[in-house]
Amino acid sequence: MLSGVSLWLAENNYYVSVVARDPHKMERMIKRSANPSKLMPIFVDYSHEDELRRALLPPIRQKRPFDLVVAWIHSYANGALYTVAEIVSKNNNRWKLYHLLGSNRDADAVKASLAIPDNCDYHQVQLGFVIENNRSRWLTNDEISAGTIAAIRNRNDNYTLIGESGPWHRWPGNI
């Protein structure tokens, strides 16, 4: 869903660490890159927090602290975001977190529930839906990546909605 963001960051000369588990999917993404040497896989299941912690250390030891994090984390692994925030905050002065939220999340409640470190600029990117020809549908992966890239470029906004968020009766499946 966010491979377009990883590819865009690599094209813009970021060193991009990509957390995932499936090497075949990762290889397919790296093959699409114009700048493959900038994409560094981190193969770990982020729900295993000790393993995640260990996996995030090599880039920091190589003097590449993370200054921008794009996080799309399933709710069964909420602790992963805390692990990332703790490690990144400890090893950097200021950093930016773009936190992707599904359509049904309450963005204010999510923000209130997080202990955002003082040196973190926290941004939320919420996924909505698209109304087309009087029908609604979920966002495509390309739309999600494009909307996330726009949020990163427009760094002053703390909240970005991609697509529409309502009304509820127009959610996909409801019309």
Ligand SMILES: NC(=O)c1ccc[n+]([C@@H]2O[C@H](COP(=O)([O-])OP(=O)(O)OC[C@H]3O[C@@H](n4cnc5c(N)ncnc54)[C@H](OP(=O)(O)O)[C@@H]3O)[C@@H](O)[C@H]2O)c1
């Ligand atoms: N409007 C909306 O709310 C909206 C819109 C679109 C999609 N969605 C939701 O998004 C989900 C699909 O998103 P997606 O296709 O991007 O798939 P995903 O299952 O969320 O995976 C996203 C990325 O995270 C990695 N990943 C997932 N679980 C991981 C774990 N435990 N540890 C490490 N990496 C992990 C995946 O790679 P690996 O498989 O290699 O680990 C993949 O690269 C669906 O649940 C869909 O309902 C919601």
